[in-house]
Amino acid sequence: MPAAADFDLLILGGGCAGLSLAMRLAAADYRGRVGIVEPRAEYHDDRSWCFWARDDGRDNNVAPRGLASRRWRQWRFSRHNRTVRECAVPGWSYQYVNSLDFYRQALAAIDACPTMTLMLGETAGEVKSLGGKIHVETADRTLASKQLIDTRPPGRSRLIEAPLYQCFVGREVRLDDHSPNAFEPAAVELMTDMRSDRRGLQFSYVLPFDARRGLVEVTRFSPTPVAAAQLDEEVDELLRRRGWSVAATDRTERGVLPMGLPHPPSHPTPGVVRAGTGGGALRAASGYGFQRIQRWAADCCASLSKGGPALAQARDGARQRFMDGLFLQVIKDRPRLAPTLFERMACGVPGPVFIRFMSDQAGWADSLRVVASLPPAPFLKTLLRLGRSDATPITSP
Ligand SMILES: Cc1cc2nc3c(=O)[nH]c(=O)nc-3n(C[C@H](O)[C@H](O)[C@H](O)COP(=O)(O)OP(=O)(O)OC[C@H]3O[C@@H](n4cnc5c(N)ncnc54)[C@H](O)[C@@H]3O)c2cc1C
Known part of the structure; x- marks a missing residue:
């Protein structure tokens, strides 16, 4: 050698x-x-990497310059595709790299x-x-x-230490010229068709590149990784349900992301x-x-x-760890409640607070508004259960 x-x-x-x-x-x-x-x-x-950022590019350290090639000013939530909630925050967009x-x-x-x-x-x-x-x-x-x-x-x-896995399959598709329905290019579908079954929470995620091209994804939050074949079937079903007739699939992306992995x-x-x-x-x-x-x-x-040491990824602050850990535990304990929780947060929290919360920028007042948007009973029950069983909230040390 x-x-x-x-x-x-x-x-x-x-x-x-x-x-x-x-x-x-x-x-x-x-x-x-x-x-x-x-x-x-x-x-x-x-x-496809997405995140919220300011339109004027004033945020520090969001993405290497010029890399975000698409941005949307509206994002949607819905349950079973009823009561669509459309969100927008002046000066901010959901950006794509x-x-x-x-x-x-x-x-x-x-x-x-x-x-x-x-x-x-x-x-x-x-x-x-x-x-x-x-x-x-x-x-x-x-x-x-x-x-x-x-x-x-x-x-x-x-990986087996993660309490939940975010499993998804997305297809970048081109729709047929005669497709009964087309994409709506103005708005991202962030969490639509939210529903839950024995495998946990399921929702659709759609990035519309134009009326005929977009990324169509099905995501699940599940305590065990979901088979790719299952998610593939669910993407087929989503395309059928929406009347999106596909002329070509340009590529597929997949992920099984560990959620709440201990630091x-x-x-x-x-x-x-x-x-x-x-x-x-x-x-x-x-x-x-x-x-x-x-x-x-x-x-x-x-x-x-500056000649200093290489830095590790910083650990989240105690407030964020506690809130995220408890939230994940409630979703894991009560998957059927998950669509309600996400819907309540989307409807009950002002857009700027939601963006700050999702982008790790939430202060105390933002955190309190997020907490106030959620029904207290399931969180208190989970906290009591964790207290009784001597278990630690799942993202603590
Ligand atoms: C399909 C997908 C979509 C995502 N979308 C988003 C999104 O929209 N927004 C968002 O914020 N996050 C998103 N994420 C989550 C996260 O941002 C990405 O997973 C991101 O790529 C993580 O970066 P990383 O460097 O940790 O891992 P990776 O980008 O996966 O890089 C790890 C690298 O390590 C290499 N490697 C593996 N084994 C070895 C070895 N033995 N020796 C040397 N190298 C090795 C791999 O080949 C790989 O290149 C997404 C994740 C996936 C999988």
Whole structure:
């Protein structure tokens, strides 16, 4: 085996977190030698990242500049597709980043940076500390570094700790010219057709790109991962129900996101930190992670650029952990109540508060308004049950 390739910073995983940091380090002219280890040989359009952001671009650290290629100013909720609730907040939109645009921008930034090496087609193995450096084996070589950021997805032993899984299948479709119905391009369907059955909460998520093109997705919150075949059938059923006759499916995206995964303990090896999904980047109550990853990437880049340490994904504050943990537990205990809870929140909370809550920006007053929108009895019962059984709320340490 050749001598260890030496870096100042190694990033394991060239996905959303790894590439977000690499892009920022390249833009900040970071001088250290950076290596990124990524098993895939090439990048495909494998996900659609959405989040709320200000139209004037004043939010810090939301998405690398110019990457949001679509935005919608309205978003909808509905139960069984009755009583559609349409929401909009002046100055804000729900924005979309196409993953292939993101990957291409990141690859171009890395390519233009002589001190950065992206090792595609290589899989990182065990991480060890040896002679004051961190060593990682890949099939081809040993890599050594002063600092290491591990953004690899959590393994099975951690995934089973998630109390709920957000399972979804989305298809980017083009509708037939004679389709009985078309998409409504003005509004995203955020959580429509909400219903629950023995598998838990189910809802539709639709990103209309124009009247004939869009991403049509079925999502479930379930205590066990839902089979892809089941979700595929549910997408077929959704298309039929809405009278959307499909001429072509351009691509399919799938996910099983762990919700409420306990925050990982610090890595035992000095100089190693965790980020991305395995570092706790997904919001417990929603599974959203893109914005949280951008904020981490900005903070981590700022620290490294000043000669400081690599930063781990920050842990949520106690209030958010408690609220999200309790909310998830109630949804898990009473899946039939879930559509009511989401509907009550959508209707009972002013739009700006909802956006701040969903984007991790809620203050005390916002949190109280969210709590006041929800029926107290199920939450009190769950709290009492947790108190009696000595169980800890599910996203606590
Ligand atoms: C289909 C989909 C849609 C999503 N949509 C949204 C959304 O709209 N809004 C939102 O906020 N969040 C969304 N998320 C959640 C979250 O933002 C994404 O999952 C995000 O990609 C997480 O970033 P990450 O870097 O942790 O993981 P990834 O982007 O998955 O990157 C992890 C990387 O690690 C690599 N890897 C794996 N094993 C190894 C190894 N042994 N050595 C080295 N590298 C390894 C993988 O190949 C991968 O590239 C979505 C998730 C999915 C799956």
